[in-house]
Amino acid sequence: MSSDGIPGSASTQGGAPGIPRRVSATDVVIAHLRDAIGSGELAVGDKLPTEAELGRHFGVSRSVVREALRTLQALGLTVSRAGKGTYVESAGVDQNPVFGSYSARDLLEVRRHVEIPVAGYAAARRTQDDIDHLLTLIASMERETDPTAWVALDSMFHLTVARASGNPVFSKIIEEIRDALARQSSFLNQLGDRRRQSDIEHRALVEAIVEGSEGAAVHAMAAHLELVETALNSLVRPGTAHPPIRRRSDT
Numbered sequence: 236m237s238s239d240g241i242p243g244s245a246s247t248q249g250g251a252p253g254i255p256r257r258v259s260a261t262d263v264v265i266a267h268l269r270d271a272i273g274s275g276e277l278a279v280g281d282k283l284p285t286e287a288e289l290g291r292h293f294g295v296s297r298s299v300v301r302e303a304l305r306t307l308q309a310l311g312l313t314v315s316r317a318g319k320g321t322y323v324e325s326a327g328v329d330q331n332p333v334f335g336s337y338s339a340r341d342l343l344e345v346r347r348h349v350e351i352p353v354a355g356y357a358a359a360r361r362t363q364d365d366i367d368h369l370l371t372l373i374a375s376m377e378r379e380t381d382p383t384a385w386v387a388l389d390s391m392f393h394l395t396v397a398r399a400s401g402n403p404v405f406s407k408i409i410e411e412i413r414d415a416l417a418r419q420s421s422f423l424n425q426l427g428d429r430r431r432q433s434d435i436e437h438r439a440l441v442e443a444i445v446e447g448s449e450g451a452a453v454h455a456m457a458a459h460l461e462l463v464e465t466a467l468n469s470l471v472r473p474g475t476a477h478p479p480i481r482r483r484s485d486t
Contacts, residue, residue, distance in 0.1 A: 273327075280323060285320065286304070310471065339467055350396070353396060354455065359449050373441045382430070396440070
């Protein structure tokens with residue numbers, strides 16, 4: 236038992252046993268807490284340890300803990316009560332999380348039917364201004380270190396591809412779901428390597444559009460959306476087990 240009264244302490248500094256180093260500190264905190272909730276160590280209605288206690292337990296900053304708690308809330312596992320703390324809301328993860336006004340399933344269905352053909356049209360119809368804008372955006376995304384700024388660039392990137400299609404209806408559709416796309420992107424970036432991988436996927440799409448290859452652009456967008464779905468599934472249906480954490484009342 237750790238000195239703060241929470242068993243199974245495992246600092247991410249230097250890497251927890253069995254955790255690949257590419258997994259972020261936030262991933263580790265999320266996985267531990269999800270396991271505690273799923274196993275009943277933290278039951279529905281229980282209050283979680285404070286941010287400070289969780290930070291000490293995992294050897295991470297409070298900002299990392301906050302990110303983890305935001306993800307748990309997005310998954311429908313916890314609820315934050317102003318001035319009182321965070322409580323377990325459900326023992327099971329919402330398999331179809333909601334981002335703003337739209338569910339993950341709704342977004343994926345629409346994106347497959349809209350953004351895949353849009354990529355082909357963009358490759359066939361892009362102007363030099365479109366190319367310049369996309370190249371500037373992908374370069375900025377690859378350099379960006381602030382998660383919030385990156386998410387804003389990501390949603391702008393997908394809107395710019397739609398605009399490059401030359402069809403204003405496509406642009407209107409992406410504008411409508413832009414906030415949901417940003418929320419989903421932020422959610423998926425809880426996976427330690429997702430943002431870097433997304434940059435690679437975006438770069439492949441830009442290169443296809445610049446080359447004017449409709450087939451390659453369609454393939455690149457389809458591959459990107461498939462990996463978005465894979466990342467989402469890895470968050471809502473993880474298979475990794477971790478040591479338990481006691482609920483707040485046990486400490």
